[in-house]
Amino acid sequence: MAVVHSTITLGELFMDTLGAEPGQIFPPFDEGEKLKGSESLTQSQTALARLRNLILSAKVEAGSKLRAAALAEQLGVSRTPIRNALAVLESEGLVDYSSNCGYTAREFGLRDVLDAIEVRAGLEAMGVRILAERGFPEEMQNFALxxxxxxxxxxxxxxxxxxAETAWYNHNYNFHRTLVLATNNRYLRNTITATLIIPTLGDSLKVSAFGIKGDFPSQDFEGVPGHIWESQVHHERLLKAIGNSDAVRAQNIMREHVLLSRDRVAAGFE
Structure with a gap:
């Protein structure tokens, strides 16, 4: 395999296959159903979003204790929305809880990232299979096209x-988001999101990006990174397979599409 791009963050690798940073694709759940307490829902939602962001951006050290009183003071809210938020973050797998230590920030490693990508590959493949078998709503199909x-x-x-690269990633985001939403399967959407809610192991962590040979450039072509050409071709093949109601081919293309990002991550740590 040939190197196609200098270095990119793990967050950018997630963007390569799903179009945005981890945790920013779809709402993982109806937060109004999970957050209970005497404080307003707005405060609870705000506390949850800010705490989640602190963990996802590696601004909270792994293993550190998360004390409600200190976090409430830091975020300028009362303890109730903080406690609610910590309970949700535990259900998302971002924090651990024990009766002795309370809440602590969970430690994530490369294996967690690779496992999450592999699970997502299967889920997104299921999504395009559904579209090929049951039909792609015309308006959403036109938008994806x-x-x-x-x-x-x-x-x-x-x-x-x-x-241009920023614009391409915006189209990439819209494309992948549309494919998932078009399935009209809330459980699939939420489960995919769960695989994205994982820290990027810190902004300073860099990995090499590798490309796979095919009918797209395996190296930078006219200044465009090879992995972007690669993703573009996969997008075009996916739409064709879905349009032809070829569920098996669509499923295989999407699975390969996502797993290539896993391979690039793994190669960067060899």
């Missing part, structure tokens, strides 16, 4: 400034 076409147009412009 627009995103893929816009991505191709960006790649073929012959130049690749930072703005």
């Amino acid at each position: 627009q995103q893929v076409k816009a991505g191709r147009d960006l790649l073929e412009r012959g130049e690749w400034p930072a703005e």
Whole structure:
């Protein structure tokens, strides 16, 4: 395999296959159903979002104790929404709880990241299989097609400034989000999100990105990273397979699409 891009963060690898940073794709649940207490729902939701972000961005040291009083003071809220938020974060697997130590920030490693990507590969493959078997709602299918076409147009412009890459990732986000939402399967959506709620092991951690040979450039082509060309081709093949009601092919393409990011992560740590 040939190196196609210098270094990218684990967060960017998640973006490569699902279109956004971990935990920012779909609401993982109806937070109004999980957060109970005397404080307002808005305070509870805000506390949950801020605490989750602290953990996902590695601003909370793994293994450190999460004391409600200190967190309440830090975030400027009362203890009740903090306790509610910690309970939700435990259910998400971001914190651990014991009667002796209370809540502590869970430690994550490379194995957690690889396992999450592998599970997500199966789930997203299930999603496109559903679309191929049951049909892709026309309006959403047209929107997904627009995103893929816009991505191709960006790649073929012959130049690749930072703005173009940002725009491509926006189309990538819209494409993947549409595929999941089009299944109209809340359980699938929420389970996929659960695989994304995992810290990126710190912004300072870098991994090498590798490409796989195929009918797309395996190295940078006209300034465009090879893994982006690779993803673009997969998107186009996915839409064709779904449109042809070829559930097996769609499922296989999506699984390969996601697992390639797992392989790039693993290769970066060899």
